[in-house]
Each structure stands twice: as C-alpha cells, then as structure tokens.
Amino acid sequence: MAAPKRQIPLDVDEAPASWYNILPDLPEPLPPPLDPDQGPSRVANLPNLLIHACLAQEMSAERWIPIPEELCQLYAQAGRPRPLFRALSLEKALRTPARLYYKSEFFSPTGSHKVNTALAQAYFAREEGFERLTTETGAGQWGTALAYAAALCGLKCTVYWVRAVHRWKAARLGYMQMLGADVHASPSDRTSFGRKLWEQDHDHPGSLGIAISEGLEDAQNDPKAVYSLGSVLNHVLLHQTVIGLETQRQFERAGDYPDVMISCLGGGSNFGGFVLPFVGDVLTKGKKIRFVAAQSQAAPNLQGEYRYDFADHAEMTPLLKMYTLGHTTQMTPIKGDGLRYHGCSPIVSLLRHLGIVDTVAYPVDERYVFERALAFMKTEGFLPAPESAYSICCAIDEAVRCRETGEPKVIAFNISGHGFMDIEGYREVLGMDARERDEPRVSPILGI
Numbered sequence: 001m002a003a004p005k006r007q008i009p010l011d012v013d014e015a016p017a018s019w020y021n022i023l024p025d026l027p028e029p030l031p032p033p034l035d036p037d038q039g040p041s042r043v044a045n046l047p048n049l050l051i052h053a054c055l056a057q058e059m060s061a062e063r064w065i066p067i068p069e070e071l072c073q074l075y076a077q078a079g080r081p082r083p084l085f086r087a088l089s090l091e092k093a094l095r096t097p098a099r100l101y102y103k104s105e106f107f108s109p110t111g112s113h114k115v116n117t118a119l120a121q122a123y124f125a126r127e128e129g130f131e132r133l134t135t136e137t138g139a140g141q142w143g144t145a146l147a148y149a150a151a152l153c154g155l156k157c158t159v160y161w162v163r164a165v166h167r168w169k170a171a172r173l174g175y176m177q178m179l180g181a182d183v184h185a186s187p188s189d190r191t192s193f194g195r196k197l198w199e200q201d202h203d204h205p206g207s208l209g210i211a212i213s214e215g216l217e218d219a220q221n222d223p224k225a226v227y228s229l230g231s232v233l234n235h236v237l238l239h240q241t242v243i244g245l246e247t248q249r250q251f252e253r254a255g256d257y258p259d260v261m262i263s264c265l266g267g268g269s270n271f272g273g274f275v276l277p278f279v280g281d282v283l284t285k286g287k288k289i290r291f292v293a294a295q296s297q298a299a300p301n302l303q304g305e306y307r308y309d310f311a312d313h314a315e316m317t318p319l320l321k322m323y324t325l326g327h328t329t330q331m332t333p334i335k336g337d338g339l340r341y342h343g344c345s346p347i348v349s350l351l352r353h354l355g356i357v358d359t360v361a362y363p364v365d366e367r368y369v370f371e372r373a374l375a376f377m378k379t380e381g382f383l384p385a386p387e388s389a390y391s392i393c394c395a396i397d398e399a400v401r402c403r404e405t406g407e408p409k410v411i412a413f414n415i416s417g418h419g420f421m422d423i424e425g426y427r428e429v430l431g432m433d434a435r436e437r438d439e440p441r442v443s444p445i446l447g448i
C-alpha cells in the first residue's frame with residue numbers, strides 16, 4: 001500500500017466556483033432577524049447598513065451562489081486553494097490510531113481565513129460605488145484582512161479595534177496602517193457611542209460588541225461608507241464555505257472522510273465555513289460526522305441561552321436568534337481574543353439547538369490550550385494563531401481519547417490563522433521572559 005501523503009493540494013482551476021448556502025438544506029427555517037419592541041426598526045434599516053449584494057445573500061434560498069470571476073481571481077491572488085495536511089508527525093508523537101488532517105487557512109496573506117469574506121465584501125462594496133469600509137476587529141486578524149482587501153479593491157478602510165488587544169499587538173497595528181487603514185482603539189472618541197464609554201474610562205478594555213457599534217455608527221453618518229462585519233452573519237459564513245468545499249474535494253482525493261470535524265469558534269465564521277458543506281452531507285446524504293466548536297471559558301457563547309439578542313452593544317442591529325451570553329456582558333480579555341464575543345452565528349446556533357453541533361470550552365488562563373499548540377508546533381512545525389490553538393487543542397484531546405479507546409477515527413481540524421504576530425501573547429501565557437529564560441516554562445506535554 002502506498003504511504004499516506006502528507007499534503008493534499010488542489011490546483012487553482014479546481015477551486016470552488018460557487019459558495020454553498022446551507023439555508024435550503026436546514027431541517028427547519030432559520031429564525032429571521034426581528035425588531036425589538038421599542039425604538040426605530042432595525043430590520044428596515046438593514047439596507048442602509050450592509051452591502052446590498054451581501055444583504056441579498058443573507059436571505060437567499062439558492063443552494064449555490066456563483067463567485068464572480070474577478071473575485072475568483074482575487075482568491076487565487078490570495079493563495080487559494082489552500083492545502084489539506086495529514087498530521088503524520090503529530091499522530092506518531094501522540095501514538096494515536098486516529099488519522100489527523102488539518103486545513104491550512106494560515107497560508108493567508110494577512111494570516112487568517114478572514115481574507116475569504118474580506119475580499120468578497122470589498123469587491124461587492126466597490127461594485128456598489130462605496131469608497132470606504134468601516135469595521136470592528138478583535139484579534140486584529142479581521143481588521144488586517146479588510147485593510148488588505150480594501151487596498152486591493154482601491155477602497156479606504158477604518159478599523160475600530162478592541163482596546164485590550166490594540167494595546168499589545170503593535171506589529172499588527174503597523175501592518176494595518178501600512179495597508180492604508182485608519183485604525184482606532186475602541187471605545188474611541190470618534191463616535192458618539194464610543195465617546196460615552198471612553199469619557200467614563202480612557203482605559204476601557206472594549207469588546208467586539210462595542211467596536212461593532214462604533215463601525216456601524218461611523219458608516220451610518222457617511223453616505224460614501226459602508227459597514228462590513230467579519231463574522232456571525234449568514235453571508236460571512238457563506239463566503240467562508242470555500243474552506244469546507246475545498247476540504248471536501250481534498251478528502252475525496254485522499255480517499256478518506258472525517259468522523260469528527262473541529263474548529264475554534266468566536267462568532268462562528270471559520271467554524272461555519274469549514275463544516276457547513278459537510279453538515280450538508282449529514283443533512284442530505286445520511287453521512288455521520290461529529291462537529292465540535294472549540295471555545296474559551298471567557299466567552300462560551302454556545303453554552304449561553306438560545307434566544308433573540310442584539311449583535312452589538314449599542315443595540316443598532318436587529319435582534320438575532322442565537323446562543324448568547326448577553327450583548328452587554330463583560331468578558332475577561334484573553335490572548336485568543338478573537339474568540340471573545342457574546343453571541344454565535346444564527347446558523348451555527350440553530351445547528352447546536354438541533355443537536356448537530358457540540359462544543360467544548362477551555363480554561364481562561366489558556367495554558368492548557370497553548371501547551372498543546374506547542375506540541376503541534378514541535379511536530380508539524382506551523383505556528384498557529386492563539387485562536388487556532390483552541391482547534392488544535394481540541395483535536396489533540398480527541399486523538400488522545402482515540403489512543404485510549406483504540407478507535408482509528410478520522411479527525412479533521414481547521415487552523416484558522418498563523419501566530420507570527422502573536423508571540424508576545426504566547427510568551428506571557430507560557431511564562432517565557434525574554435531576559436531571564438529562552439524557553440517556555442512548560443514540561444513536555446504528552447511526551448512531546
């Protein structure tokens with residue numbers, strides 16, 4: 001028998017030509033966005049907030065939505081399709097009978113999967129005549145991706161960046177600025193909502209919910225600007241399905257099929273993009289896969305309540321039916337701060353409600369997670385983003401369970417980004433002091 005291949009690539013002309021929209025395949029209709037009892041209609045205001053093509057995709061009943069040719073070219077320019085790897089070295093080190101595969105969203109010009117929807121949104125915004133994009137960012141990955149996409153499409157970009165992260169990621173701030181973006185720590189004094197919080201506390205750590213409100217308010221006040229969201233909404237997950245569609249073809253090529261699929265989850269976009277085409281297989285072709293979302297106990301939104309809630313702090317968005325911790329809840333900042341969001345995307349929330357998606361949340365100190373990310377680094381060699389470390393950690397835990405039970409499960413996990421600009425965060429959590437010690441203060445994990 002031929003030795004298993006470490007890398008399963010796809011050619012550029014094998015890249016998906018359409019996105020997969022799961023809405024027509026869901027077992028029950030997705031609950032629609034609603035208005036609160038009080039105040040102006042947020043639903044009626046949606047066309048003033050979102051890119052029109054994206055709003056149309058949000059509600060579309062079409063299973064397949066063609067990717068415009070120019071956008072396919074932009075995806076190719078950004079390095080799509082991305083390889084699927086078999087983690088043979090990690091498997092060996094873990095002495096697991098499981099077969100581990102990881103999708104390499106870290107091979108992205110700005111470092112994460114966020115480019116997949118950033119390019120789409122910038123492309124459609126330019127087609128509709130907008131000149132500027134406004135947005136929020138948590139980890140900084142989404143802000144960088146949108147700054148990159150805006151630059152490629154000839155648009156301006158304004159980013160409101162959660163202050164707790166803006167504080168420590170100086171390199172990523174420089175990166176966004178080099179791409180031409182105007183970046184502000186949030187809450188900022190640039191919007192009336194941000195100013196209220198900023199005046200009470202100049203050092204306010206901020207949250208994604210607050211930064212979203214600032215981005216929305218900024219765009220609302222400028223007819224040449226439009227707001228762009230990096231996660232949660234149906235159209236964002238739709239654009240991200242290129243990840244799962246490529247992975248499906250790669251599994252076909254490898255002659256294998258996943259039993260378990262894992263990814264980290266903040267608002268749900270990389271998780272959704274990776275698993276939704278396979279959820280389609282489960283719903284329409286009778287396949288059996290366990291889907292697990294890896295989260296932080298700082299924001300275990302999938303363990304919250306399934307109810308209508310706002311997507312932003314200032315209550316400018318409609319109410320979305322989702323698993324939520326409450327849109328004004330304060331959550332402890334973490335190094336994987338892209339996971340610190342109060343709510344999960346309505347699509348993934350419905351799948352969780354129907355028992356199709358499972359979740360696990362790891363301790364807030366992040367040591368358990370980062371130690372396992374190190375085991376991955378030492379064997380497979382790639383440095384994951386702190387958020388992606390959760391995906392790796394969950395996959396390793398699952399592989400270790402297979403060692404104990406002897407089950408040769410196929411475990412697929414998505415690595416949503418690289419951590420080249422996050423070493424400071426790893427250093428702090430793993431106790432690596434640059435002056436005193438060169439090595440992380442961790443004992444070998446799982447013998448690695």
Ligand SMILES: Cc1ncc(COP(=O)(O)O)c(C=O)c1O
Pocket residue numbers: 112113138139140141142230231232264265266267268269270271337338339385387388416417418
């Ligand atoms: C690398 C990376 N992975 C995952 C996430 C979480 O977002 P989502 O759940 O939308 O994929 C983020 C968010 O900033 C991120 O930067």
